[in-house]
Amino acid sequence: MSKKDPQKLGPIARRKQAINNYVTVRKIKSQEVRDYFASEGESDPERLAAQEARDQEFLSGLKKLGIGFIAFLIFYALIKTVLGLW
Structure with missing residues (x-):
């Protein structure tokens, strides 16, 4: 993921960065859900x-x-x- 200033990026690069950010957030959320439902021990x-x-x-x-x-x-x-x- 690029940490460049979004104002200095072109429209395609901004769109790509937004998609990458979205994918990263979705991966983290889905991992949290998987961990929650796959937890062992007391439910x-x-x-x-x-x-x-x-x-x-x-x-x-x-x-x-x-x-x-x-x-x-x-x-x-x-x-x-x-x-x-x-």
């Missing part, structure tokens, strides 16, 4: 509670989807039977 209770809440929300959504699909199949079978399309 953070807040993180476990948040994960449990996300799991419950996902299961609730999956349950609603399953009920809707079964209702559709029953309705489909009923219509096919009434119209005699079997």
Whole structure:
């Protein structure tokens, strides 16, 4: 990464420096996230509670989807039977 004065750089060099800075910041943030989730030992209770809440929300959504699909199949079978399309 260049530490040159941005005012003395051309437009392409400024753009390249901005991209390099962005990539560096993203690498640092992603490394922090990886370290946080890959940590060994006791897990953070807040993180476990948040994960449990996300799991419950996902299961609730999956349950609603399953009920809707079964209702559709029953309705489909009923219509096919009434119209005699079997």
